[in-house]
Amino acid sequence: MGIRKYNFNFFKILKITVAVSIILVLLGIFGIFMMFNGKGVGIDFSGGNAITVKFTKHIGISEIRQIASKSGINFDIVHLPHENKAIFKTKLVEINNNKVSDILDEILLKELTKDGYVMEGIVEIGPRVSSNLKKDATIAFILSAIGIILYLAWRFEKKFGIAAAIATYHDVIAIVGIMYFMGYEMDLLILTALLTIAGYSLTDTVVVFDRIRENLRKKVSTNLKEVINISINETLNRTIITSVTTLFSSLALLIFGGEVLRSFAIVITLGVIIGTYSSIFIASPLLFAMKVDPKKLKK
Amino acid sequence: MKRLDWRFYLIILFLFGSIYVLIPTFVRDIPKNVRKFFIVEPVKLGLDLQGGIHVLLEVDTKKAYEADLLGKTSQIKEALSKKGLLYEYVKVENEGIVISTPFKDKWDEMEKIITKELFSKVDVIKVKEDSASITYRLEFDAKIKEQVEQSAVKQALETIRNRIDQFGVTEPIIHTQGKDNIVVELPGIKEPKRAIELMGKTAMLEFKLVREDITPEMISKGNIPLEVELIPERRINRETGEIQQYTIAVNREPLLTGKLLQDAQVRINNQFNQPYVWMKFNAEGARVFERVTGENVGKRMAIILDGVSYSSPVIRDRIGGGEAVIEGNFDFKEAADLAIVLRAGSLPAPVKVIQNITVGPTLGMDSIKKGLVSTIIAFIAVLVFMAVYYKKAGIIAISVLILNLLYLLAVVAAMRATLTLPGIAGIILMIGMGVDSNVLIFERIKEEFRIGKTVRNAIESGFKNAFWTIVDSHITTLITAAILFQFGTGPIKGFAVTLTIGIAINLFTVLIGTKSVYDYLIWNKKITKLSI
Numbered sequence: 029m030g031i032r033k034y035n036f037n038f039f040k041i042l043k044i045t046v047a048v049s050i051i052l053v054l055l056g057i058f059g060i061f062m063m064f065n066g067k068g069v070g071i072d073f074s075g076g077n078a079i080t081v082k083f084t085k086h087i088g089i090s091e092i093r094q095i096a097s098k099s100g101i102n103f104d105i106v107h108l109p110h111e112n113k114a115i116f117k118t119k120l121v122e123i124n125n126n127k128v129s130d131i132l133d134e135i136l137l138k139e140l141t142k143d144g145y146v147m148e149g150i151v152e153i154g155p156r157v158s159s160n161l162k163k164d165a166t167i168a169f170i171l172s173a174i175g176i177i178l179y180l181a182w183r184f185e186k187k188f189g190i191a192a193a194i195a196t197y198h199d200v201i202a203i204v205g206i207m208y209f210m211g212y213e214m215d216l217l218i219l220t221a222l223l224t225i226a227g228y229s230l231t232d233t234v235v236v237f238d239r240i241r242e243n244l245r246k247k248v249s250t251n252l253k254e255v256i257n258i259s260i261n262e263t264l265n266r267t268i269i270t271s272v273t274t275l276f277s278s279l280a281l282l283i284f285g286g287e288v289l290r291s292f293a294i295v296i297t298l299g300v301i302i303g304t305y306s307s308i309f310i311a312s313p314l315l316f317a318m319k320v321d322p323k324k325l326k327k
Numbered sequence: 328m329k330r331l332d333w334r335f336y337l338i339i340l341f342l343f344g345s346i347y348v349l350i351p352t353f354v355r356d357i358p359k360n361v362r363k364f365f366i367v368e369p370v371k372l373g374l375d376l377q378g379g380i381h382v383l384l385e386v387d388t389k390k391a392y393e394a395d396l397l398g399k400t401s402q403i404k405e406a407l408s409k410k411g412l413l414y415e416y417v418k419v420e421n422e423g424i425v426i427s428t429p430f431k432d433k434w435d436e437m438e439k440i441i442t443k444e445l446f447s448k449v450d451v452i453k454v455k456e457d458s459a460s461i462t463y464r465l466e467f468d469a470k471i472k473e474q475v476e477q478s479a480v481k482q483a484l485e486t487i488r489n490r491i492d493q494f495g496v497t498e499p500i501i502h503t504q505g506k507d508n509i510v511v512e513l514p515g516i517k518e519p520k521r522a523i524e525l526m527g528k529t530a531m532l533e534f535k536l537v538r539e540d541i542t543p544e545m546i547s548k549g550n551i552p553l554e555v556e557l558i559p560e561r562r563i564n565r566e567t568g569e570i571q572q573y574t575i576a577v578n579r580e581p582l583l584t585g586k587l588l589q590d591a592q593v594r595i596n597n598q599f600n601q602p603y604v605w606m607k608f609n610a611e612g613a614r615v616f617e618r619v620t621g622e623n624v625g626k627r628m629a630i631i632l633d634g635v636s637y638s639s640p641v642i643r644d645r646i647g648g649g650e651a652v653i654e655g656n657f658d659f660k661e662a663a664d665l666a667i668v669l670r671a672g673s674l675p676a677p678v679k680v681i682q683n684i685t686v687g688p689t690l691g692m693d694s695i696k697k698g699l700v701s702t703i704i705a706f707i708a709v710l711v712f713m714a715v716y717y718k719k720a721g722i723i724a725i726s727v728l729i730l731n732l733l734y735l736l737a738v739v740a741a742m743r744a745t746l747t748l749p750g751i752a753g754i755i756l757m758i759g760m761g762v763d764s765n766v767l768i769f770e771r772i773k774e775e776f777r778i779g780k781t782v783r784n785a786i787e788s789g790f791k792n793a794f795w796t797i798v799d800s801h802i803t804t805l806i807t808a809a810i811l812f813q814f815g816t817g818p819i820k821g822f823a824v825t826l827t828i829g830i831a832i833n834l835f836t837v838l839i840g841t842k843s844v845y846d847y848l849i850w851n852k853k854i855t856k857l858s859i
Binding site: 080082111129130146147148149150151152153154156157168171172175176179180183192216217219220223224226227228230231234235238239242262263265266269270272273274275276277278280281283284285286288289292293296 | 687693698709753755
């Protein structure tokens with residue numbers, strides 16, 4: 029197996045891919061805009077409570093809802109029937125100086141008795157913590173963009189850095205949009221996954237760019253478009269294989285990793301696909317669009 | 328010429344080192360006399376895996392500064408009274424002190440006492456002057472405020488550490504974060520709610536004289552003198568055990584505070600079988616207690632904790648010995664915790680829980696189990712794929728991957744870094760992403776081979792050409808990983824640590840490990856065919 033040479037013309041379907049990317053990015057920008065206005069963000073960024081309760085006996089979602097409604101708090105409930113658990117989420121931190129977890133505990137104690145449930149986990153985030161986090165997250169994304177551009181500008185050339193950064197942020201923004209429309213709330217875990225994917229997508233882009241640089245030096249062709257196309261084809265095997273092995277990991281996480289890591293695994297899975305796509309269809313054509321000059325390449 | 332060189336031995340050395348470091352993690356119940364040969368502790372698990380609480384407390388530094396200013400007003404009042412200088416009032420207002428006096432001609436003398444004898448670095452600003460009186464405002468240097476706030480946070484930290492130590496938690500982590508936050512991490516704690524209450528209690532103990540001359544009518548009209556305040560009092564009906572709230576009027580100025588306390592213990596009241604807290608003052612406290620009770624025989628004294636009176640008995644006689652009790656409808660745990668906070672001292676300012684992450688032990692176990700299953704499945708999938716696709720080269724890649732994982736865990740254990748759930752997710756991802764460097768090299772070797780190079784040349788130039796690609800891609804990933812350190816919370820930091828160590832190790836194993844295996848094959852085995 030193994031020795032084959034691809035010869036796809038990736039520029040041929042550029043119009044379609046550019047259209048797809050623009051739509052994805054617009055959806056993402058919409059999602060980010062909504063998040064900055066407080067929609068679609070988890071308690072890490074909005075403040076609030078997420079309380080995980082394990083029931084000793086099987087208990088239906090309607091009954092859980094009924095019990096929760098007695099607290100007077102409008103909980104958003106995630107039911108995990110296989111594990112006999114429920115996660116109670118609310119953007120409230122406290123009511124009249126009573127902690128939300130205490131209020132829920134009191135109701136559950138009354139309805140289910142002491143042996144009927146265990147409060148397995150509480151995540152309570154105050155408003156100051158969440159607003160600080162929002163600021164930190166924004167700074168982190170800006171800093172990483174600057175870091176990437178500077179490094180690649182130093183190693184390659186300015187335009188390579190910019191193209192790689194655009195491709196990477198294309199992925200991050202597109203995934204944010206998809207997650208938003210899938211109904212996932214942005215939290216620290218998703219943010220971590222996004223930065224991880226930024227790293228992955230970047231690796232992918234760097235591998236292709238490296239080949240483009242090499243082929244520009246070797247003067248494989250005088251036509252920039254052709255050089256780029258040849259480079260993508262030459263690295264295609266590696267691109268596919270690494271995507272496959274990384275997908276093995278992210279799918280294992282998605283299927284066996286449990287509820288806590290689900291959103292993380294989805295972001296990684298989406299990221300592997302979109303990251304691979306963007307190295308080929310966004311980053312490389314951008315080099316062509318920006319007309320990189322082979323003479324400016326560093327050694 | 329080349330044989331098994333230093334790189335090979337280095338890999339083997341690290342391999343045995345890693346196994347040695349990881350034995351305490353994977354083998355439980357090592358006999359004690361054997362255990363001492365393993366100097367490294369097991370891998371430290373984050374709170375999200377072993378259970379526990381992570382609490383972020385915010386110290387109300389504004390209140391601490393107010394309290395400091397309140398102390399200064401007493402100093403001013405005392406100094407002025409001593410000199411026979413009269414004032415209308417001295418009070419704290421909007422982070423400053425306001426003094427008003429009808430004796431305008433005496434102000435210069437007053438100001439001299441305040442600015443020369445009492446405090447330095449204070450601005451005196453005239454606020455108001457009319458025919459009846461003159462009013463000045465004192466503003467202290469911003470540095471003083473900063474100092475007071477800093478020392479309040481430091482003192483709060485010490486007090487909380489004291490309380491936690493007395494509560495009995497193994498390996499608590501307590502440190503400040505930012506200007507006015509305190510992080511408390513308590514792994515494996517059984518009663519999280521109780522611990523959080525224990526930390527957050529201000530535990531300000533005060534003894535104040537009850538003003539029985541203030542009638543309920545005056546209270547309802549809000550017609551009370553400046554030196555008097557209204558506070559709630561809890562009274563318990565002994566028969567029903569019900570708690571009722573009353574309002575009582577007391578002097579603002581306390582007779583005595585908990586600062587002079589030496590000890591506090593839980594005792595059981597034999598008559599009602601009720602726990603209560605017994606307190607003992609130090610020598611100075613006992614003297615003050617004896618004096619103030621002697622001066623106020625026949626009056627009532629309220630025992631106040633955090634602004635709530637627990638009882639206000641009539642002082643029947645001068646009380647020597649410096650002992651007092653707090654009774655309430657406590658259960659034993661409540662009384663025990665109260666004794667702890669009284670012993671450990673009060674917080675200099677109220678603290679507020681602004682973040683609380685509590686993870687029960689079962690939730691953590693569950694996460695570890697699922698993480699392990701995912702790791703194994705991901706590993707098997709990658710192993711089978713690599714072995715089928717790259718044949719013998721694939722086996723090399725997998726061996727390198729195993730080295731990666733072993734080294735990673737060993738470094739995490741040796742550095743006492745914390746393994747968190749996202750950290751485990753990072754390890755699982757590393758299984759998939761970690762083979763990438765080898766894939767890059769293999770694909771390069773195949774290409775070189777295809778253009779007609781010999782096996783040896785193909786391998787040599789394959790490595791050479793892939794080298795910078797691998798370095799560049801690792802460093803760019805490192806940049807994003809480093810930025811994750813920004814996020815203070817435990818789990819994400821744990822992920823950043825795992826990812827960063829993973830990247831560094833990957834770079835090492837590929838550039839040193841894979842390379843030396845191929846060098847060995849070329850030079851010693853003189854391979855002429857590629858199984859790739």
